[in-house]
Amino acid sequence: MRKFATLASTLALTSAINLAYAGEVEVLHWWTSGGEAKSVGVLKEMLEAQGHSWKDFAVAGGGGESAMTVLKTRAISGNPPAAAQIKGHDIQEWADLGFLSNLNDVAKAEKWDDAVPAVVTNVMKFNGDYVAVPVNVHRVNWLWANPAVFEKAGAKIPTTMDEFFVSAEKLKAAGIIPLAHGGQAWQDATVFEAVALDILGSEDYNKAFVMHDDAVLSSDKMVEVFTVFKKMSNYIDSDSPGRDWNIATSMVINGQAGMQIMGDWAKGEFVAAGKIPGKDFVCLPAPGTDGQFTFNIDSFAMFELSNADNVKAQKALAKTILTPEFQEVFNLNKGSIPVRTDMDMSKFDSCALDSMATFKASNQSGDLVPSMAHGLATTGYVQGAIYDVVTNFFNDPDGDPKEAVTKLARVVKAAK
Template identity: 65%
Template sequence: MTVALAAKAGEVEVLHWWTSGGEAKAAAELKKMMQSKGHTWKDFAVAGGGGDNAMTVLKSRVVSGNPPAAAQIKGPAIQEWGDEGVLANLDDVAQAERWDQVLPKVVADVMKYKGHYVAAPVNVHRVNWLWANPEVFKKAGAKIPTTWKEFGESAEKLQKAGFIPLAHGGQAWQDATVFEAVALGVGGPEFYKKAFIQLDQGTIKSAKMEEALSTYKSLKKYTDKNAPGRDWNLATAMVIQGKAGMQIMGDWAKGEFLAAGKVPGKDFICTAAPGTSNAYTFNIDSFAMFKLTGDAAKAQKDLAATIMSPAFQEVFNLNKGSIPARLNMDMSKFDDCGKQSSKDFVATAKSNTLVPSWAHGMAMHSATQGAFQDTISQFWNTDSMTAKQAVEKLAAAAKVQ
């Protein structure tokens, strides 16, 4: 008998920001599973792709002593909440459900605070994907790029044929997502680790970083004038509708293609961003649990067990476009993009080229990340700013804690 079955019915209030097509479907599955166990689900959804709005709301709730049962929190932010002393200990659930055995260590470590489980992962997202519409490429006589040089060549052809080469949403986190992929492709995994995880000043100030920044800015001419402020899923829709050729975005974009009835390999292509096929930037969605008492605490433990159950990991990730965080999963129901992602996840974990996405809050403290994002967006939006000036700003940003 698992911990889950012993729980008494209670209410679980869950804070998340899954409000677009594929994401909303995925969240609905968790709600259904909890209701089938007799619990009351209280949805606390706050719109906004990167979850910034949600964090503001969460802070005010926790400060007033009224936290939700669970909130979508990830990466170093879990540690920051742990420092506040407000997170619940999930070790009993984790032991009963053998989390240490079914999670890769790099994932398990993110879910723990001072050696104790305080959060449950729902998935692994690969961030360094390039999404492409093969029909658009065919019409333009262009090939799907595997290097940044090829990206430029293909983009020119797409533009000449009347398409927007790169669908982009000009929001700070989307700018950072694209730059992160470019930096990984230009500099490689070791450069990436030194610059964005270790925040090594020499690497940040290197000629390689200037090259990464210049390559990144060269992509701007391939976006459209309506890009500023556009949400990511609207950029994905441009590729789906054949208005744009490509988008650089994490695999949550796949949920949008699938929700639109598109078939991977036929209606859309998923491939590693140029120059990054040997590396994997991950973004893991997880739910941190807050200290509660009584029936609510029991329902919360049930929620943690449900999130990590193979049944939920499968159905959730089939809807969301990501892959299960569990290692021992049968991937037969997943499409080609999911199978490829899983294969690369396992391979890069072995080759030590599995790296946390800094653009998605997996590598840096939030203040440092914010300073990096501001610099990248400022560089993208300021024609007169040079790569060298951007490098100096990044070097200063790396010192922000």
């Protein structure tokens, strides 16, 4: 009996210790399908293995608009989740309103500043303090191409804009849609910023879309950006309006179209279709942007909590997200690359290896630039204003590049 009593008291004590240690994190995200959901499941398991509990707060919708509406309601009522999937300038806006928690102790202990490039960590900080943790890096300025289609048309997969138009003409003559595209504002902006990166160069790209420099926004170079961008519309099919990005990707996969300019999430579509990189499809920098890297980062902002145990769980979550173990699993599923530059990349494919090599090199050369199209370069207000000008111009048969540039400079000035 004494043995049972001792065992019972030991179990009770262990349980009490676990309860004292255990906290709960409620996590708001919109990763509800495929590899993304699988990755979230791994993060949940890793947190629970540390004695904490995970409360899933998933709001479907790929762009996160629905999730942000729910978050605002919760935060205003004084009941925010522990962590929310927020990115770019929205992180600073939430921090400026006083909602976010300080993660400096975790960042210092885990040496985040050594493992993650400053251009990324700057997005995660407010007034020099960490308030969010980055999950991954997407490269946006990719060209995806079907080599069999190019061979059939006797065309070369382009590495420059001049080559793009030569190849596009050959594809068109062979009855193939040269450029798979979905006529949605964010997709138009994705192609536009790739053209801008080529023509403006990294420095002027930053001046235009990060610093909102009026001289660059109004420049002859920007007129050239709009001129080239407009010319590309001649190589898109008439069914493009409203088409989702993944449907455009499938057009390249099945040989209906030759190429697509899209971020590395497109790779997941090729892989899911059983295609092999370097054989069935190729990934190249968008024409003219070799050595440059337009980044899009997914991240979790951490909200101020009052419960001490939940704060411990929240900090454990922040720490876990940037561990090499989670970084590997998540990014293999997502098609992106780890945000840490000290990772073992042996399990990643050739596209990811190219992406990581360029990520590191561009960080040194000044060619690592934030995506305007995906909310990393500027505020939502400025981004929305640019979207309007870009997509209206692209869809107007009589659109004038000089007029578009005048409008662009005006709306950016008004929105910033």
